[in-house]
Amino acid sequence: MADGPIAFELNGRRVATEADARTPLLDVLRESLGLSGPRFGCGEGECGACTVLVDGVPTTSCDLALDAVEGRRVVTVEGLGTPEAPHPLQRAFLDERAAQCGYCVSGILCTAAALLEREPRPTHARIAQALDRHLCRCGAQPRMLRAVRRAAGLPTEPPDDADHGDTTR
């Protein structure tokens, strides 16, 4: 385990923290580094509310030790875009009003951003599968799926035969 501060890139800036190496990344982001986008939901990596991108890969930050991101590139929802220069997904989520309480949204935006980075025009099933690790209790999933489709430049309504992630059909 490294002594001294642990450094990594956060939303394009190099940061260093004296926090204990075993501290969950989520606590470091929220408590030491003053972010509010990544959110605590379960502490066990099961709901996705704390999801950030680590070297472009969606990763739950509540069950990831700080030293695991040493020297790596971390992007949170704050790093995707700003009100002045929103990420296409952020603009689409606002346009589609794609949230109810919104608590799950910052993690979902990170995962969706990684998906569109890899697959600019994903099928409906691929979007649902990519987001399947995220829980939304308010039932805003239909809107979020529409928003991701809109951000990808696809028609917001899925084709009639789309059955989301169902592969048995």
Add this chain to the structure above:
Amino acid sequence: MAAGAAPPPVRGFVVERGDGRPQLPGSLHVNRRLDRWLSFAEPGVVVAFTGKAELGQGILTALRLIVAEELDVPIDAVRIMPASTARGPDEGVTSGSLSVQDGGGALRHACAEVRGMARARAAARAGAAVGTAGATDAVQAARATGTGAADGPGDPRDPGGPGDPIRVVDGRFVHADGRVLGDYWTLLSDTDLAVEYAGRHAPKPPGRRTLLGRARPPRVDLPDKVFGRPRYVHDLRLPGMLHGRVLRAPSLRARLASPPDAAIAALPSGVRAFVDGGFVAIVAATSVDADRAAARLRDALAWTGAPALPDAHALPAYLRAAPHEASVVAERGDATLPEGGTVLAAEYFKPYLAHASIGPSCAVAHWDDGRLEVWTHSQGIHNLRDDLAKALPDVPRERIVVHHVEGAGCYGHNGADDVACDAALLAVRCPGAPVRVAWSRADELAHAPFGSAHLVALHARVDDAGRITHWRHAHWSNGYSSRPGRAPVPALLGASQREGAPPLPLPIDPPTAAGGGSQRNAVPGYAVPNLRVTGHRLLEMPLRTSAMRALGAFANVFAIESFVDELAGAVGEDPLAFRLRHLADDARARAVLETVVARSRWWRDARPEGVGRGLAWARYKLSGAWCAVLARVRVGESVRVLDLDLAVDVGTVVDRDGVVAQIEGGAVQATSWTLKEQVAFDRDGVTSTGWASYPVLRFTEVPRVTVHVIDRPDEPSLGAGEAAQGPVAAALGNAVADALGVRVRRLPLTTEHLLQAIHADGEGA
């Protein structure tokens, strides 16, 4: 509570208040002063106050539309202030799908009054004759019909009408001759709004509205949430803030087996522990320290003394056998079943359900200089303040200020009030330092109140002409409300766990006239001449229960609308036609059913093996929104929902997309409840403490949802938030029965319960 009993003199249930004062629209009745609702102190900005809480339902956005509509100011000029006990109206609890109706209704009338006052000033400047005579009558007429006043075209005494020389454009009063007579801010600059609403100026009639039902402004709260900016109570960071955790007893009556003195002594320096009876908590400088200390102390605690919980697998039998209070909810004709006709009887069951918000409950409290300030995502900040004062006898109520700050999704009485109490109990022990308490995922799933388990027994007779002649309904459940502010003792978990503290009050049922609790929607919406509906409210509470979205309506509508399908099947009639024949007196019910069927793209499609369709409807609370649902499912090893089509009638639509969002979200959540959810517990406590043991619907399981909104601008607005819950459950049950050929009467519709139903059907055949 027996039917017909006088409503309790408490805040929160919306009933006609027999206080001798003229009934004013919505929440205006108890918040009559205009300055409690509106301020024009900041030029160019209309500040509107609300006592209702943004729960993610978009109420701030809807209220903003109402204000902009009634004042004719730009939507962007309206700023809605979050609820606080320090200012603005006391609107009780944000519950019952009443915020647009009561909070919006009040703001609409307050705005109309202020607009009229400003117009009078403008007219004085113009030297024009203004007509307001008769407006009070117009307001009375509008109230009676739920519409605005509509005088004839060209009537000069009709402010805002075609004959009125003064128009309001973007907040400015413009004369027909082109003169700008002033704007709200200049015209009202020396007007005292600290006056009671007098009803002198009627709201706009429907024909003159330009925004309601049409405009789709951005959601007020969403930009912060989409850009990750601080918005939730979880994001509050106050200087010197400490972090508290409470180590909860496994069940309501468990007590510590021995004082955990040694474990407390072993905690790191800087961590303070507090033990008061069964209330065990720690406070630390950082959340990380707090989590670590809580984990260490939790392992050292031993609990004892709790009576065993009921057998989770025999809950229907438990509900029938437990001590209860019986009451007659409704009775007409003679419900004794005569000989002959087709008679059916069936029982339906709903398990305990968890709110299961994605963000565990959180609050901050600050005790400083004899004053307690609390930041909370409670639905009822005034009620919470009442109960905090009961829980802290040394802190007078007037020294407590409670602010609403948004939290994660709220679907009823969850842990919000409890965590605020936790924070307050710790704050008074840490004077001068704000204390933030956050619950764990396990706390949220195990210790927040649940929606009660609920058993419904139905018995009905259909005569040879196919008419339902007799209907008997009985249900058994805990009460559906144990919100703070309504009992002599605090209804706050932490307060009840302290040494010598009284136990939590038993949940009650609001009066039927106020929508009821367990008896909500227990009376079917059909013309049935002979009917008897009885309720049985449990007088013990093994698992803590309170208000959860739709209350008893979820189980009652599931039962009633499933049973109606069974009755239609027994007499060999199409379920839609059977329903319509019994709805001759309810045109709006027929309209939602006929609309949803007529506009469905798949209802008439052929159904391959394993695919079924079902429909259901209800009018929420028998006084709220009408909602009809069509469901299409495929049943293999488990149930997959393919489509949900819904039609809803909420009267005057305010924010159309907001209505769609509430119905859509309600439908998806109800699908989750119906297919997957049940609180698991053993004899010692709740065992569904994580997402693996309390699964909810996932993205790949979400059906296609289509919502049709029937706008009725001449009818009063009705809330949309809870209308879909019961009808969705029943439509899914009916679709599963269509696919399987076997009726599943026990929720959730899991593989286990499907197999039980199939086996029972095989044995009975």
